[in-house]
Amino acid sequence: MILLPRGNAVREKVDPGKINLPDALGKLQKSQFTGYLRFDTVKGTGIVIFTAGKLISALFEEGNDQLIAYDAIARIFEVSLQGQANLDIYKLSGDLAISIHALLHGKVLYKGQELKLIDIKALLGKLKEDKMSGCLRIYTDDKIALIFYRDGNPLGFFHDGSTDIETRADESMSVARLPGAKVDVLSSGGADAINLADLMASADLSALWRKAQEIVIKQRKSLSEAESRDRQVLENDRRVRVQLMLRATAEAHIGKIGTSLVEKEYEKYFPEGKPLDEAVFNKLLDHLGNAAKMVAGGTTIKKMIDDMRKGFRNLLKES
């Protein structure tokens, strides 16, 4: 889970599987967008960062694995197309966007420390002493604030709803005061100083998109084939159980010839691959009843048919 404050929301709760992502990214590029796109999917979380229309950073975190740049974009495309994904787009200032990028690609020094259990003053003193560049991420379950540092000196604050690094600490401190607040210490490792290239300029995102589409189509096909196989196995199992029930019931009422009559009628009405259906089953019973008249009387046949109907319903209920 990538914890980032929500910036100034441009769009929220968009299903990325229903839009053409290369086109959407192209539009952001043309509009000189600065900010980030957050993809929350069942597989993991993806972040795509823009500064002035340049796609400078892409990250996809899946469990303990992280993909970056084109691999991340390709994976974001793939999981978006698979469905059950959510896309939020937040606007940020250029500095903040780069800081977020540095933060995502930097190192986690401390993670999930309970704020009330640590000496915050000592921690800040240590950051200053080490001349660390990076940030403190203070968060609860539903609120996040970032405090950015450069060379050990605080740069400013970023919290939900802000678009730029702010100098007022109110919101960030209010998060720190919330019960159960935790802190992560992250080092940018100098990632903010690197001149970042535009990933859209050096790669054909449409090709990645098409490839992702192909992968998803293949996955859906194989999933549907597997489901179909499972259904078939289940249906075959049900068919066998119904047939065994009919055979046993027929043998109990009209003897061994009953099992032969059942086999014959069953093959006729429910050939391999034909699903069990109550209307067809009733036709089978009618026909079976007629054939059984050759060897048994009406009372016996009626009892047999009733037992078969009861058995069939019970088996349908079970499966």
Add this chain to the structure above:
Amino acid sequence: MDWSLLQLPLWIIAGGVSFYFSLGNARVWTSIAVGFFLILIGEILPAAFSFLPGMDMPEVRALASIVGTISILVMSHGFQEYYVFSRTLELEGNKALVYIATVAVIFSSAVFILINPSPTAETLKVIKIVENTNWVFLSLINIDLIRKIYLNIKDSPISKGFGAFMAVFFFIFLWRGSDLYIQVYDLVNLQDAYPFRYHLSEFCSNIGNVLAGLSVAGTFLYLAKLLR
């Protein structure tokens, strides 16, 4: 002793029961039941000769024997169909067709008799021999066929009814076989020379006839109970 006083009422009961049975059961029983009903016709006609004027015509005697022959052919056909069913579980045909076909064959036989010269005593004897020959050999074949049917359906509710049919055909074999023996060796005319053979054969024929009538009625009543 006039055996016909005992035989005729028994065949009337057996014929009535079998015809009634043919109406309310599966199609394949129709051929079997109609066949047994026709025995009644074949038996009633000769018995009626002494009571009804004009019945003692050679044509009527010939027709009685032919109906008797048709009787065993129809019931044998029915047992064959039942055997085929017990092996293949296939059923076809319909009841009306069995009745119509049987009536049509009897009608055609009557026409055949009428368009030919009036049967002489010798012709009637040959026709009677043909009838009894059919009964004797088809009874044996039917016993074997019914044995096979019984094995195919032996644990079904109706299987014991087929055991009863084996007894029926044994009595019919006794009855018709004795008749055939008397006819083939002309024992009626040779009874003074071979009294024991003649009287034994005559007795077997009469007792076979009575037991056949009894067993047919009993078997159909038993079948009706099993098929209730």
